[in-house]
Amino acid sequence: MSEPTDPILEFQAVNTYYGDLHVLKNVCYTIGRGEIVSLLGGNASGKSTTMKTIMGVVRPASGRVLFDGAEIQDMPTSERVRRGIAPVLEARRLFPRMTVYENLEMGAYTRPKGAGFAQDLERVYTLFPRVQERRGQIAGTLSGGEQQMVAIGRALMARPRLICMDEPSMGLSPLYVEQVFDIIRHINAQGTTIFMVEQNASMALSIAHRAYVLQTGQVVLSGTAKDLRENPAIREAYLGELQVPGAA
Amino acid sequence: MKILPALRRRFAAIPAARRRQLGLLLLTVAVLAFPFVHDNDADIDSMANAAAYAMLALGLNIVVGFAGLLDLGYAAFFAIGAYFYGVFTSFQVMPLWSEGWAPLAALGLVEKMSQGGPELVHFTLSFWLALPVAALVAAGFGVLFGAPTLRLRGDYLAIVTLGFGEIVPIVARNVDSVTNGAAGLNGVQAPKLFGWSFGIDAMPYYYVSIGLVALLIFVSIRLRDSRIGRAWMAIREDEVAASTMGVHLVRLKLLAFATGAAFAGLTGVFYVAKLQTATPEMFGFPVSTMVLVMVVLGGMGSVWGVVLGAAVLQLLQSWFLPDLTAWTHAFGELVGNAWLQRVDFVESVELIFGIILVVMMLFRRDGLIPATRKTPALSFAAQNVAGVQRGGFVGLERIGRWRNGSGNALEVRGVTVRFGGLIALNKVFLTVPAGGVVAVIGPNGSGKSTLFNAITGLVPAQEGSIHFEGAEILGLKPHAILARGVARTFQNIRLFPNLTVLENVLIGQHARLTTGPVGAVLRLPRTRAEEAAATRRAHDIIALFGNRLAPRAGQTVSGLSYANRRRVEVARALATRPRILLLDEPTAGMNPAETLELAEQIKSLNGLGLTILLIEHKLDVVTRLADTVVVLDHGEKITEGKPDEVRRNEEVLRAYLGRAVREAIHV
Amino acid sequence: MTTFDLFLQQAINGLSLGAMYALLALGFTLVYGILELINFSHFNVFMVGSFIALWTLQQFGLFGQETILVGLPLAGVLLVTFTVTMLATGVIGVGIERFLLRPLRDVKGPAAMITTIGVSYILFNIILLTVGADSKNFPNPLPPLQIAIGGAVLRLREVLIWIIATLLMLALTFFVQRTKLGRAMRATAQDPEAARMMGVEVDRVIMTAFFLGSALAGASGLIFGLYYNFTSFLIGFNAGLRGFTAAVLGGIGNVPGAMLGGLIIGLVEAFGGQLIGSAWADVIIFAILVLVLVFRPAGLLGRLAPNRS
DSSP states (O other), rough: OOOOEEEEEEEEEEEEEEEEEEEEEEEEEEETTEEEEEEOTTSSHHHHHHHHHTSSSSOOOOEEEEEEEEEEEOOOHHHHHHEEEEEEEETOOOTTSSBBHHHHHHHHSSOOTTHHHHHHHHHHHHOOHHHTTTTBGGGGOHHHHHHHHHHHHHTTTTOOOOEEEEEETTTTTTTHHHHHHHHHHHHHHHHHEEEESOHHHHHHHHSEEEEEEEEETEEEEEEEEEHHHHOHHHHHHEEEESSGGGOO | HHHHHOOOOOOOOHHHHHHHHHHHHHHHHHHHHHHHHSSOOOHHHHHHHHHHHHHHHHHIIIIIIISSOOOOOOHHHHHHHHHHHOOOOOOOOSOOGGGHHHHHHTSSSSEEEESSSEEEEOOOOOOOHHHHHHHHHHHHHHHHHHHHHHOOOOHHHHHHHHHHHHHHHHHHHHHHHHHHHHGGGOOOOOEEEEEEETOHHHHHHHHHHHHHHHHHHHHHHHHTTHHHHHHHHHHOHHHHHHHHHHHHHHHHHHHHHHHHHHHHHHHHHHHHHHHOOGGGGGGGGHHHHHHHHHHHOOTTHHHHHHHHHHHHHHHHIIIHHHHHHHHHHHHHHHTTTTTHHHHHTTTTHHHHHHHHHHHHHHHHHOOOOOOOOOOOOOHHHHHTTSSOOOOSSSSGGOOOOOOOOOEEEOOOOOOEEEEETTEEEEEEEEEEEEOOOOEEEEOTSHHHHHHHHHHHTSOOOEEEEEEEEEOTTTTTEEEHHHHHHHEOTTTTOOOOTSBBHHHHHHHHHHOOOOOHHHHHHHHOHHHHHHHHHHHHHHHHHHHTTTTGTTTTTBBBBBGOOHHHHHHHHHHHHTOOOEEEEEEEEETTTTHHHHHHHHHHHHHHHHTTTTTEEOOOOOHHHHHOOOEEEEEEETTEEEEEEOOHHHHHHHHHHHHHHOOHHHHHHHH | HHHHHHHHHHHHHHHHHHHHHHHHHHHHHHHHHHOOOOOOOHHHHOOOHHHHHHHHHHTTOOOSOOOOOHHHHHHHHHHHHHHHHHHHHHHHHHHHHIIIIGGTTTHHHHHHHHHHHHHHHHHHHHHHHHHSOOOOEEEEEESEEEEEEEEETEEEEHHHHHHHHHHHHHHHHHHHHHHHHHHHHHHHHHHHHHHHTTOHHHHHHHHHHHHHHHHHHHHHHHHHHHHHHHOTTTTTHHHHHHHHHHHHHOOTHHHHHHHHHHHHHHHHHHHHHHHGGGHHHHHHHHHHHHHHHHHTTTTTOOOOOOOOO
C-alpha cells in the first residue's frame, strides 16, 4: 500500500485507555494532505476513541500524534482547533438551545471575529442555502438532515485544514446521506483533508481514497479504498456487514 | 530483635478468617475491660458518647454508604427518637387522668399523678421498650420523608434532606407544649434495670452503648452481605441497570432510608436517656454534618470504617483537642506569645470537620478503611490454568432447560416512541415466537436500542402495546417487567463496576430470591439455604464461560476486558431466569474468534429453549442465529423475513449501504 | 395600617429580599448549569461577602448608622464597596473551583458536592473563629430619605437595592447573551464536550461561572447588610437555602428563571412571614422547594442542564 508522502496527521503507536480498559492498541494512521480517509469497524472497536484522541478529549497513554509534523498529543483541544482541526461530532451534537447562527459562531470560536468571518459565513451559506434560511432558528428544532448541515457548516467556520467526522450518515435518510457525502467530496475538492469514521462501509469506501479497518482497538487492515472494496474478506466482514447480493 | 519478624510470620500463617476472629476477640476484651483499666468517669462518658455517634454513623452509612443516597439531614431522625423517649418519660405532656388510662398504668407505661390540682397522667415509658419502639417510629418518619423525595435525582435529595434536617429542630423549638421549646425537655428519666436506676454514673451507659453498637454492627454486616445489601449497592452503582435486574428502586431506597432512620431513632433514645434532657440544638445541621464527616472519614460503605471514624472524631473532640490546647497554652507561656496562650482548638473542631471533608475527598475518597479493596489482576499462570474452551458452553446441563408453550412469547404492536419532536420509533410491529431467535438490524440511530428500552420499561411509549406471554407489559416498571421474565443486556455495557463478577451475577437473581430485611438479619436456615443455592447457581452460570470468567469470579468488574464484561452481562441476565433474553449488540468490541464463540454460546442457550431477541450488526452472527430478521430504519420497520431474504431486499440495501451499492447493483 | 398598606409594605420588603435571593440564586444556577453540582460553599461565600463589605465600609470610617453620606461621596463609597466585595468573593469562588473542585471534575458520585459542604463549613468557622459569634452592626451611610405610600413606607435603601440588583442582572444578561465568553458559557452548559471540541477552554468557562456567581453572592451579602443593618457568621444557611430554592423554582440552570425565582421567594417570605409567623418562614420556603422538586422538577421556566451522552 502506498503511504502518503505528505502526511497532515499521523498516529504513531498510540495506546489509549479508559480506566483499565485498553481501547486503542498500538494504533498507527497516516493521513495525507488532501485525502479522504475512512476508518471502518464495528461499534466498540475504537473508532470514536480515535476521534477523541485526535481532538484531545482523551489523552493517549503512550505514542505520538502528529499534526503538520508537530506533536499535538499533549496539547489542549483549543490549541488543536486553532491549528486547524475541526470535528463533526457523532449525532451532530449542535448546541440545541442556540440559534443556527450562534452555532456557526461557536464553530469560529478560536478565530478573531474580524478575520474572514463574514467570508466563511458566506461560504457556508452558499454550500447550504437551507442553513441560511434557518439561521435564526433554534438548532434543537431542526430536522436531522438540517442539523447535519449545520454541524458541517460549524466545522467549516473554523477554516480547518483537517475535518474529523464521526458517523456523518448516522440517523439520516438516504436522500440526506447522498447530499452529505456530495458535500464532503466538495469540501475535500476545495482542499480540506477529511478523516471520517463510518459504519456505512460501502458508502464510506465509495468516496474515500484510503481506509483503515479497526477491530477491538487494533488496525487489522489498511489500503486504498479500491483495494479494500475488492478484498473478499472485507466484503464479508465489513461492507456494511451485509453482503452485496450475488457478489454484485 | 528477631522476635518481631518471627511473630509477624506466625501471624501471617494464621488463616484470614481466623485472624479476623482473633482481632474481634481482642477488640471485645479491650472494650469490655476499658472502664476497669481506666477508671475515670469523664473518659468513660466520652467513650459512651463516641459509641452513640458510632451508632449514628452506622445508620447514615446504610443510607449514604450502602445505597448511595446523600442525606444531609440525618439528625432529624435522631431528634425524633430523642423526643419520643423524652416526651414519654418526662413531665412535659400530662393529659388529664381518666379511667381509659388504667390499662396502660397496669402495664407500667403511665402513672397517675396529682400536684394539688386535678389528677394527671405521667408517662413512664421503659427505656428498654422505648428503644425498639422509637426505632420503628423513626423508621416510619423515614418512609414519610422519603416517599415523596426518593424519586428525585441524587443531588436534589441532598438539599431536600438538608431542609428536613432543618425543619425538625424548628418544629421542636416552636411546639412548646410538647417539647418545651428552646429551653428543652427536662427531667427525662434515666433507664432502669430491675428497679435499679442508671442515674448519672457513666459506667452503665457505657456498657449499654457498647451493646447497642455491637448490635448495629451485626445488623449492618448481615444486611450488607444479603440480597438486600446487594440490591442497595446495585442502586448506588447504577440505578437504571439495577431496575432492569429486578430491583424495586423506590422500595429499596425507602428501606435504606427507614433502616438508617431506625438506627438514629434508637440512638436518640439512648442519648437522651443518658443526658436526661433534650434541646433542639442537639439535633441541628452541625450534628448531621458531623455524622457525615464520620462516615466520610471512616469510608463510605465500610462498617468498621465508620465506627472507627466516629471514635476518632469523638475522641479528637473530648481528649485530643483539649490536651492540644493545654499544651499550646503552655508553649505560648514559654515563648511569651499571647495568641498561643489564647487559642482554643476545641472551638475550632468544626473547622477541622470541614478540612477533613475536603482533604478526604481530594486525597482518600474511600476513607480510612475502604469498603472495597481492589482485587489484584490474575497472574499470568492463573490465566493459563486450562485451555480456553472455544464455542459452546461448559456445563450447560446445570442451568436447566426452558419449557415454552406454543405461540408468541413477545408481541410488539404499533409502538411509537417520541422524544420531544423526534420520532424514535414509529408504529413498530414485531413478534418473537416462543423458543425462537429474532434479530433486529439497522444502521446506528435507527431506533433499535429505543425498541429495547421500550420493551424493558426504560422509556415510555406514546402508542401501541407490548404483550409478553399474553399479558401487557407496556407501562410496567422495569423491575416488574424483569420479574415477568424479560432480561436484557446493554449496548454500552451497564454492569456494577465496583462489585465483583460474582456479586453482579448474584444481583441478577434478585427478583428470584425472597430474603427480606428481617430474614437477612436473622439469617435462619431457610435464608442460608437460599443464599447458598443462589451462590451455587451464580457459580454455575459463571462456569458456563469456562475459564474466561470462573477464575475471575472474585474480581471487580472494572478490571475486566471488554469481551469479559460482555460475558458477565450475559451471565447476569441469565441469572435472572429469563423467559426471553434481549441482547443488545452482545458481540460489539469482540474479535472474530470471540464473536464466533459467543454466537455459539447464544445458540446453545436457544437450543435449551430460551427465546432470544437480538440486536446485531455482524451479519454472519445474524445468519447463524436468527430465524427471523427485522430491519429498522429511521424508527420504522422497513422489512422482515428470513436472513437470506432480507439480505436480498433492495430497501434494506438502500438503508444500510446507500448509493454505492445501489450503483453497483444497477450498473 | 390598613390591610392594603400592609400588603404594600410587604410587597416592598419582599421585592428587596427577592433582589437579594435572585443574586444568590444566579450563582447556584450558573454553576449547576455547567457542572450539575449543587455548590454548598455558595451559602457561605455569601456570608463572607457581607463581612468583606463590612470591613470595606469600616475602612471609610463608617461604623454604625450615625454617619450619613450624600452625593458623590456616597456614590463613591458604594461603588468601591461593591467592587471590592464582588472582586474578593469572586476570587474566593475561583480559588475554590481551581484548587478543590477541579481535581474532582471527573470523579463520579457525590465527592464534589461533599467537598463543597466541607468548604462551606471551613468558611463558616473561619469567620466564627476570627470575628466571633455575636452579630455585627452593619454601617448604613444612606440618608434616611423615605416616601410614604399610604401607610406604607418606601425608603431610599430599598430603591437603591432594586437599582443595584437590576443593574447587576442586566450586566449578567448582557454578558451571557452578547459576549463571546458568555456564548461559550452557554455552549458549555448545553454540551460540554462539543463546546470543548469547538476550541472553548472549558476550564476558563467554569472559572468564569464561579467568579460571576461568587461575585453576585458578594453583592447579595452586601445588600443583606444594607437591608438588615447587621451581619453574622450564621446568615449563610437561611439565605443560601432560599437562594437555592429560588434557582430550583425558576428552573435550575436557567438564568432568567433564577431572577424570577428569587423575586417570588422574596415575596413569599415577606407575605408568608406576615401571615403565618416568621418562625415558620423556613418551613414555607422548604415546602415550596419540595413541592417544586416533586411536582415540577423543571421549575417555572424549565431546567437547563447539560446534555450528557
